[in-house]
Amino acid sequence: MLKKGVVLVERDLGRNPLxxxxxxxxxxxxxxxxxxxxxxxxxxxxxxxENPPSPAESIRLMAQxxxxxxxxxxxxxxxxxxxFDEEALLRLAGPAxxxxxxxx
Numbered sequence: 520m521l522k523k524g525v526v527l528v529e530r531d532l533g534r535n536p537l538x539x540x541x542x543x544x545x546x547x548x549x550x551x552x553x554x555x556x557x558x559x560x561x562x563x564x565x566x567x568x569e570n571p572p573s574p575a576e577s578i579r580l581m582a583q584x585x586x587x588x589x590x591x592x593x594x595x596x597x598x599x600x601x602x603f604d605e606e607a608l609l610r611l612a613g614p615a616x617x618x619x620x621x622x623x
Contacts, residue, residue, distance in 0.1 A: 532585035
């Protein structure tokens with residue numbers, strides 16, 4: 520992405536985690552459980568694959584432990600891509616305007 524001239528604004532979620540409100544805004548109408556990091560130790564320890572948390576509980580857990588959020592999170596306006604999906608990232612960049620922002 521950087522090779523294509525995309526400008527990124529980074530946010531360290533460990534130092535500045537997303538709030539529950541920011542997560543709700545980020546996910547919009549999508550099910551937040553889709554964005555749980557299945558490789559995270561807490562995900563496995565809590566056996567979330569077998570016993571998925573509710574959407575509200577998922578958001579609460581991700582706000583408490585940002586490592587539960589699939590990454591990267593790349594936003595452009597109200598559009599977001601969570602997790603590495605090269606095709607979706609390229610669509611988000613668009614042909615003319617190539618600027619990404621993470622929520623500050």
